[in-house]
Amino acid sequence: MQTGHWLMRRSQTSADRTWTDLADAVSWLKKTYRANLPVEREDTKRAYIDLDTKAGYAEDALRRGSDAVWVHYTKSSNLVSFSVVCCPHRFFPRILCPLPLL
Numbered sequence: 001m002q003t004g005h006w007l008m009r010r011s012q013t014s015a016d017r018t019w020t021d022l023a024d025a026v027s028w029l030k031k032t033y034r035a036n037l038p039v040e041r042e043d044t045k046r047a048y049i050d051l052d053t054k055a056g057y058a059e060d061a062l063r064r065g066s067d068a069v070w071v072h073y074t075k076s077s078n079l080v081s082f083s084v085v086c087c088p089h090r091f092f093p094r095i096l097c098p099l100p101l102l
Contacts, residue, residue: 003067004092006085013098025084026059029068036080038072048072058084065090 019025033051041047048054058068062084071081087097 002091003069003083003085004089004095006083007087007089007092007095007098010098015099018099019084022059022062025062025068026055029058029070029082029084030055032082033070036072036074036082039075039077062086 017028019028030051033054038048054070058070061068065086067083067085067089069081069083071079074080087095089095
């Protein structure tokens, strides 16, 4: 499944997870990241890039019409995955946006 297909998940769509402002979408990514911090390596080396770098990359990607997909393991060994999918989607322009733009 490609991220653009996620737009067809109508039952998982809600207005509080739909943004028209890039800064709001990146803010949600950062908030979700902070609520699900990645595991820290025992050797104190970094397992993942830092949040500011991730946020900057996501902002740039979203601005260009690419999706932002973040995945990592948490301290409890759970895999967490969260994404912002562009709509209309660059590669799937025929898939309608789940919610009308305000």
